[in-house]
Amino acid sequence: MQELDRMVDYCMDHGANYFDTAYMYVNSESENAIGKSLKRYKREDFILADKSPIYKMKTQSDVRRIFEEQLKKCQVEYFDFYMCHNINKNTVDTYRNVNMYDELIKLKNEGKIKYLGFSFHGTPEILREVVKEHKWDFCQLQINYLDWDVVKAHEQYEIVQAENIPVTVMEPLRGGGLVNLSDKAMEKLKSTYPDTTAAAFGLRWAASRKNVVTVLSGMSNLTQVKENIATFMNYKDMTEEEEKVADEIAKIIQSQGEINCTACKYCMEVCPRSINIPAIFALYNQYKVTNNKMLFKIYYESLADSEKADKCIKCNLCNKNCPQALDIPGLLAKINDEYQKVSTLERK
Numbered sequence: 001m002q003e004l005d006r007m008v009d010y011c012m013d014h015g016a017n018y019f020d021t022a023y024m025y026v027n028s029e030s031e032n033a034i035g036k037s038l039k040r041y042k043r044e045d046f047i048l049a050d051k052s053p054i055y056k057m058k059t060q061s062d063v064r065r066i067f068e069e070q071l072k073k074c075q076v077e078y079f080d081f082y083m084c085h086n087i088n089k090n091t092v093d094t095y096r097n098v099n100m101y102d103e104l105i106k107l108k109n110e111g112k113i114k115y116l117g118f119s120f121h122g123t124p125e126i127l128r129e130v131v132k133e134h135k136w137d138f139c140q141l142q143i144n145y146l147d148w149d150v151v152k153a154h155e156q157y158e159i160v161q162a163e164n165i166p167v168t169v170m171e172p173l174r175g176g177g178l179v180n181l182s183d184k185a186m187e188k189l190k191s192t193y194p195d196t197t198a199a200a201f202g203l204r205w206a207a208s209r210k211n212v213v214t215v216l217s218g219m220s221n222l223t224q225v226k227e228n229i230a231t232f233m234n235y236k237d238m239t240e241e242e243e244k245v246a247d248e249i250a251k252i253i254q255s256q257g258e259i260n261c262t263a264c265k266y267c268m269e270v271c272p273r274s275i276n277i278p279a280i281f282a283l284y285n286q287y288k289v290t291n292n293k294m295l296f297k298i299y300y301e302s303l304a305d306s307e308k309a310d311k312c313i314k315c316n317l318c319n320k321n322c323p324q325a326l327d328i329p330g331l332l333a334k335i336n337d338e339y340q341k342v343s344t345l346e347r348k
C-alpha cells in the first residue's frame, strides 16, 4: 500500500476527512494522487477542497475549462470547497479581468461547488476590496503565531471577521518553521510546557482563533499524520498564559533575522534557471539561528552548482509567484555575498 493511502486511511479512521489540494501542488500531481486515493471511499464521506490557478487564466472560459480538468483529475463530480487560489497584488487584476467569480458562481449554481471562497496572500488593503466585491462562503488565510504580526495576519483576520466570513487556516506551522524552532525558542517553549511539541503548540494556537472552520497542515508521512491527529483528539483552546508564551517565541524568531519563506516552491515553477530557492533560504535561516559559518559553507556547497544563488539572472519572475512577497533575487544576492565571506574557511 502506498504511503499516501496509509495516511488517508488513518485520517478517515480518526475523523479527519477534509483534504486540500490545488492545481499546482507537487508539480500538478497532487490532484491525481489524492483523487486516486479518495476514490476508495464513498464521495459523501470525505470533504475535498481545490483551488483555481489564477496565473493560468487568460479568458473567462479558462475558468470552467480548468475546473472541469480538475474534477477529472480528482475523479469527483463536485468540490466541497473551491477557491480562487492565491489572490495577491500580482493576481488580483487577472482574477477581476477574467470574471472568475462570475464563472465560479455559475458552477456553484450547477451544484459543482458547495462552498466558494478564495485563498489570500496580499495586503490588508486588497483584502478589504475583495471581501466587499462578492458574497464569499469562506476564505483561506495564512494564520500562525509568527505571521500574526509579520504578514499582518491579525489585520487580515479582523477584516474577514467583520464580514462574518468563516476561515480555513493554511500554514499554521509556517512550512515547518514553527516545528524546527531554534534552541532559544525551543527552550522557551519547553521550560514553560515541557510536555508539548512545537507542532502541537502551533496547531492549537491557530485553531484557537474564533470562526476558524478547519486548520490545514501539510503532512508528508504517516508519523506526522498521527501526531497531528493526536493533537486534535485531545484538543483544548490555548490559555492566556500559552498565548503569552507564543508571543515571546515569535519575538525570539523575529530577532533571528530569518527569511519568511514557507517552502511552497511556487517560485521554482517559473525560475528559468531552476535555482533551488527554498533550499537556499532554509540553509540561510539555519545559519542565522546557529551562527555556524562552517555549517553554512558545507551545506551551501552541497547544492548543485546549477541551483546556487549566483546563477540568478534577476529576471524577477519568481517575485510575482511568491505568496510571501519576498524580494527573491535581492535575498539571493545577499546570501551569495554572505557565502563569499565564508567560502575560504577551512575545516579544522
Ligand code: SF4
Pocket (backbone or CB within 6 Å): 270, 271, 272, 273, 274, 275, 277, 311, 312, 313, 314, 315, 316, 317, 318, 319, 328, 329, 332
Ligand atoms: S530572479 Fe533569479 S531566482 Fe528569480 S526567477 Fe529569475 S533567475 Fe530565478
Ligand code: SF4
Pocket (backbone or CB within 6 Å): 260, 261, 262, 263, 264, 265, 266, 267, 268, 277, 278, 281, 321, 322, 323, 324, 325, 326, 328
Ligand atoms: S521564496 Fe516564496 S515562493 Fe519561493 S518557496 Fe519561499 S515562500 Fe514559496
